[in-house]
Amino acid sequence: MRCPFCGNEDTQVKDSRPTDDRSAIRRRRFCAGCGARFTTFERVQLRELVVLKRNGRRVPFERDKLQRSIDIAMRKRPVEPERVERMVNGLVRRLESQGDNEVKADHIGQLVMDALSSLDQVAYVRYASVYRNFREAQDFENFLSTMQGDEGLVRDEDRDE
Incomplete structure (x- = not known):
C-alpha cells in the first residue's frame, strides 16, 4: 500500500479489525519512509460492475x-x-x-x-x-403531490385540529 503522504510503497499494517457492521476490514498502517500513520478499508467485491x-x-x-x-x-x-x-x-x-x-x-x-x-x-x-x-x-410541487397520493402523506393544512 502506497503512503498517501510521501508515496513510499513500504508501509506496514499495525492493526486490523472488522468494521462495526463487519462489511469491511479497517487497517491502521505505518509508513517506514515518513513515519505517518493512516487508515485503509478493505471490502469484498463480488464482481466488477x-x-x-x-x-x-x-x-x-x-x-x-x-x-x-x-x-x-x-x-x-x-x-x-x-x-x-x-x-x-x-x-x-x-x-x-x-x-x-x-x-x-x-x-x-x-x-x-x-x-x-x-x-x-x-x-x-x-x-x-x-x-x-x-x-x-413546480417540479417539487408535482413530486410532493405524487408522494402524498402514493404514501398517504398528510400536509399540515390537511390535518384536523
Whole structure:
C-alpha cells in the first residue's frame, strides 16, 4: 500500500479489525519512509460492475460516488451514520448479486430512491430533485403531490385540529 503522504510503497499494517457492521476490514498502517500513520478499508467485491449512463457511456461503478450522493441527501438529517452505511452496503450487495455486470444508472437511482423513501422523507425528496433534474418549484410541487397520493402523506393544512 502506497503512503498517501510521501508515496513510499513500504508501509506496514499495525492493526486490523472488522468494521462495526463487519462489511469491511479497517487497517491502521505505518509508513517506514515518513513515519505517518493512516487508515485503509478493505471490502469484498463480488464482481466488477459497469454503469451504463443515460448518454450511452460505460463507466466503472464507484461505491464512494454512491456514498457521496447519499451523504449529500442526508446532510443534517437526524439519521445515524450506521443506518446510512448499512443502506449503502445493502445497495452495493444487491447490485453485485444481480446477474449482469452492467447496470443502468437509472436502475441505481431508483434503488437509492426506494431505500431513501423508507429511511428519511426529506433526504428522499433531496435525492429525487437531483436524480429527476428538478428545474423549478413546480417540479417539487408535482413530486410532493405524487408522494402524498402514493404514501398517504398528510400536509399540515390537511390535518384536523
